[in-house]
Amino acid sequence: MAIEVRDGVTVIDGEPQVLVTADYPYYRDDPSVWRDRLIAIRDVLGIRVITCYLPWRHHQPTPDGPPDFSGESQGNRDVVGFLALCHDLGIQVVAKPGPFIHAETNYGGLPDWVCPKNNPAIEAVLDSAGEASNWLGDPLPAPLAPLFDGMVTQWLNATGKEVIEPATWPNGPIILMQIANEGIYTSGALPLSAYDYSASALAFYRDRLKEWYGTVEEYDRLHGTAITDWSDVEPPREWTGPARSEELQSYADWGRFHAEYMAEVYHRWSAAVAARVPVVVNLNPPAEHHHSFDDWLARVRPEIWDGINYGFTNWMGVVSANRDSHARYVTAAKRAPGPNLEENWGFSKLYDPAYADGTTSYHQTLLALAAGATGYNVYTGVNTSGWTADLDDVHESPYPDCAPIDENGEATPKAHTLKSMSDFLTLHGAEFLESRPERAGAYGLYLPYAGIAAFSPEGSDAPQLGRSLRAYHERCRAEGVDYALVELQSATVADLAAHGSVTVPGGPFMHRHVQALLAAHLAAGGSVVVDGPAPTLDEELRPCTVLADALPSAPAVVASRVRITHGHADAYLRVHPDRDVAYLTVLTQSDHEGAVCVELDGRPIELITAKGGAALLRLVDGELDDFLVKGINTYLDSAVPAGVKHGDRIHIADHPADLDRVGGRFRVS
Numbered sequence: 140m141a142i143e144v145r146d147g148v149t150v151i152d153g154e155p156q157v158l159v160t161a162d163y164p165y166y167r168d169d170p171s172v173w174r175d176r177l178i179a180i181r182d183v184l185g186i187r188v189i190t191c192y193l194p195w196r197h198h199q200p201t202p203d204g205p206p207d208f209s210g211e212s213q214g215n216r217d218v219v220g221f222l223a224l225c226h227d228l229g230i231q232v233v234a235k236p237g238p239f240i241h242a243e244t245n246y247g248g249l250p251d252w253v254c255p256k257n258n259p260a261i262e263a264v265l266d267s268a269g270e271a272s273n274w275l276g277d278p279l280p281a282p283l284a285p286l287f288d289g290m291v292t293q294w295l296n297a298t299g300k301e302v303i304e305p306a307t308w309p310n311g312p313i314i315l316m317q318i319a320n321e322g323i324y325t326s327g328a329l330p331l332s333a334y335d336y337s338a339s340a341l342a343f344y345r346d347r348l349k350e351w352y353g354t355v356e357e358y359d360r361l362h363g364t365a366i367t368d369w370s371d372v373e374p375p376r377e378w379t380g381p382a383r384s385e386e387l388q389s390y391a392d393w394g395r396f397h398a399e400y401m402a403e404v405y406h407r408w409s410a411a412v413a414a415r416v417p418v419v420v421n422l423n424p425p426a427e428h429h430h431s432f433d434d435w436l437a438r439v440r441p442e443i444w445d446g447i448n449y450g451f452t453n454w455m456g457v458v459s460a461n462r463d464s465h466a467r468y469v470t471a472a473k474r475a476p477g478p479n480l481e482e483n484w485g486f487s488k489l490y491d492p493a494y495a496d497g498t499t500s501y502h503q504t505l506l507a508l509a510a511g512a513t514g515y516n517v518y519t520g521v522n523t524s525g526w527t528a529d530l531d532d533v534h535e536s537p538y539p540d541c542a543p544i545d546e547n548g549e550a551t552p553k554a555h556t557l558k559s560m561s562d563f564l565t566l567h568g569a570e571f572l573e574s575r576p577e578r579a580g581a582y583g584l585y586l587p588y589a590g591i592a593a594f595s596p597e598g599s600d601a602p603q604l605g606r607s608l609r610a611y612h613e614r615c616r617a618e619g620v621d622y623a624l625v626e627l628q629s630a631t632v633a634d635l636a637a638h639g640s641v642t643v644p645g646g647p648f649m650h651r652h653v654q655a656l657l658a659a660h661l662a663a664g665g666s667v668v669v670d671g672p673a674p675t676l677d678e679e680l681r682p683c684t685v686l687a688d689a690l691p692s693a694p695a696v697v698a699s700r701v702r703i704t705h706g707h708a709d710a711y712l713r714v715h716p717d718r719d720v721a722y723l724t725v726l727t728q729s730d731h732e733g734a735v736c737v738e739l740d741g742r743p744i745e746l747i748t749a750k751g752g753a754a755l756l757r758l759v760d761g762e763l764d765d766f767l768v769k770g771i772n773t774y775l776d777s778a779v780p781a782g783v784k785h786g787d788r789i790h791i792a793d794h795p796a797d798l799d800r801v802g803g804r805f806r807v808s
Contacts, residue, residue: 142314142417164191181228201250231313238291244530255280263337267336269336282323303414327435330428361680395437401440421450433604433606450477452479455468459726459727469506484519495774497553498771501560502726502769505724521544555808579639580615581622583642585646585649588644607644618699630656635656647674666691704736707728725737725746728750742785748768767799770796783798
């Protein structure tokens with residue numbers, strides 16, 4: 140039986156599926172309840188794939204002996220037995236061996252004996268000021284430093300040989316492996332100045348420069364410098380107010396270094412495990428500061444990962460109530476095809492009280508799928524209550540506080556919401572993925588500008604990327620249209636043709652082949668909008684006006700097939716390429732009251748949802764088929780009889796409740 144990932148979609152034996160998963164931290168529960176909790180995830184939530192970290196500090200607390208994967212030293216270390224139980228119950232697994240996991244564990248799941256504070260021979264990650272980058276006060280080890288690299292390799296070799304290989308599908312439950320966590324050390328959204336200025340990282344940086352530029356002389360020509368040896372090159376540490384294009388190049392280099400640094404770590408760690416299943420990662424979305432999109436975009440470049448598959452998480456606020464959270468979340472979902480590998484379904488005390496009600500997560504999960512995600516994760520599916528202080532000495536039991544299955548194994552109201560979603564996507568998921576999003580255009584990412592803008596202050600006239608993208612996102616949202624993201628340096632003419640209108644950031648230089656690509660798109664009848672000045676130089680800073688010469692005086696205007704005519708909500712449409720089938724997602728904002736009115740191809744659709752609620756409709760031959768509509772949000776004290784009106788068909792609950800129809804069968808809950 141074959142497992143593969145095609146364009147971000149998990150495919151099992153040739154069958155694509157929406158990857159619906161729930162995390163179960165076995166290491167936080169007593170083994171006596173493992174079977175009961177797994178059965179609850181499978182039968183009550185309708186989810187047949189779990190994710191689970193393998194905490195290094197839990198399985199190998201001291202360096203004096205090999206890791207314990209069989210529970211000889213402590214029962215909940217028996218991950219081999221846990222995986223065998225999953226296989227026996229027909230549950231598949233995404234295994235996550237770290238080495239860093241976060242997961243609210245001490246030192247992010249790393250053992251204390253790899254901390255540079257405890258072993259000064261281990262090199263620390265350094266920031267631009269030369270200070271150690273810390274995790275809750277403890278310095279983090281530099282990933283490329285030889286001593287730590289060897290320790291990580293031993294750990295990942297052991298998990299690969301003793302845990303993952305014996306449990307690999309089809310003889311075991313493991314179908315995918317996730318490496319690292321939210322970047323490397325939950326650091327994917329940090330500023331480019333936050334890391335890594337350690338000696339091992341700078342050696343890698345200078346090796347990359349040599350690979351990119353070939354000779355010191357060429358480097359000097361493009362940077363306006365006079366170095367005589369690669370060891371003389373220093374990375375940027377702060378904004379120096381560069382005035383010429385040559386002076387911008389080191390910032391672009393540092394952004395490119397971050398992308399290749401992350402790729403290098405991913406490949407080293409994946410190779411150490413040597414898993415026979417596809418490898419995924421889970422990037423956290425951009426952060427909140429003014430250059431956060433640029434930090435993130437410079438670093439997150441799936442096009443160069445070569446066999447490592449994109450995935451993302453959501454730990455950045457309530458999307459239905461916060462515009463910044465919405466923009467950051469959508470960017471993560473659109474950056475590349477892949478699943479949401481951690482959606483908060485259980486933490487209200489640690490993150491935001493809105494998560495006490497499942498509507499918050501329901502809205503966000505449907506938004507991710509509408510924006511381009513190929514799956515979602517329930518983090519966590521179960522409350523747990525059986526861990527020791529050496530694993531986590533901070534958080535109170537249960538962990539989390541409000542999961543769909545509580546610490547006694549009982550279903551909470553969230554379970555009913557998840558079961559409806561699971562059933563809907565089990566029935567329609569493959570068709571949903573085949574259906575193509577209706578989009579009004581695309582934003583073209585020119586990544587050298589991200590490295591520059593990540594250092595430039597607000598109001599700077601330096602080239603921009605992240606802030607330009609954010610403005611484009613807000614314009615599209617205000618106009619009620621969807622859009623795509625396209626990475627320009629790896630794109631083809633066909634990639635651009637799929638989107639018609641393409642908006643790109645302006646600036647003094649742009650790769651010659653990118654300018655030619657955009658000019659070809661224009662020549663083929665497409666539209667290009669340059670947000671800023673058209674480039675007049677190529678990547679080697681030689682004159683190049685290919686794009687400027689091809690630009691028309693006015694861009695084309697693209698109309699949308701779906702629009703909100705009444706109410707504070709967002710709408711997304713997917714249309715099947717071969718059948719008269721469409722999927723309409725409507726996401727109600729937290730401040731909305733009353734009906735939401737949508738117009739699709741001129742036909743009205745009326746929805747009644749709770750505040751912050753959402754709906755997913757399947758339309759066949761222009762008529763309403765199955766649907767999910769959320770009518771209850773206890774956090775916002777919003778309870779309405781959920782309903783949908785399409786043409787002469789009206790379906791509405793007879794009391795305040797959610798209303799679903801899956802496989803033609805109605806459910807009110």
